[in-house]
Amino acid sequence: MEHPLVFDEPDAALERLRTLCLGFPEAVEVLAWGRPTFRAGKKIFITAGSSMDRPHSIVFKPDPEERRALVQDSRFFVPPYFGPAGWLAIDFGAPDTDWVELAELVETSYRQVALKRQLRELDAGRPARAQDGSE
Template sequence: MEHPLLFDGPDAALERLRALCLAFPEAVEVLAWGRPTFRAGKKIFVTVGASMDRPHSMVFKPDPEERRALVQDARFFIPPYFGPAGWLAIDFDTPRADWVELAELVETSYRQVALKRQLAQLDRWRAPGAPEGSK
């Protein structure tokens, strides 16, 4: 069964999220289930679109300790399929969207699935004194 595309044209909010996700070491975008997924190697760290009704939602894997607090915040919801494994989702194309917070959630999700070498590379980039954008 072929899934319908969630996005079939340019979308500014998706482009902004894409830029966040692809900034991580070895991050790639793969179309799956008709929607963009972002992966650290083969493991998904962000899926766009929790459902066809919420295309501008970001499904991510939170830190288990932070998850308890996030589910108390009405902006977050448990997405279908991914939810039972501890994943959460948040809408990213709203006037209240906090892109600094979204970037932190993306990084946390990446860190949950990335390989040790990818994490080491990320930490080198984040180290004080490291040149900006020193991929």
């Protein structure tokens, strides 16, 4: 069964997220379940679109210590399927989206799944795209 696509291209908010996610060492985009997923090698660190009802959201893997504080913030929610494994989600794409905060969440998620060599490359200050996903 093929999943329906969550996003219609072009999508400016998705493009900004894409630019942000693909700035990490060895990051790739793979379409899965009708959604763009961003992976550090084979491991997902971001899924765009937690559900058909919330396409402009990211599903991310928070630092376990930070998760406790994030769930107290009403902007964050437990996404279907990923939630039981500790993942959270937040909406993006609205005019008031805090892209600096989003970039921090994306990096934390990347760090949760990346291989040691990918983290070394990231920490070595590899020239990367803008942290906030802007050009």
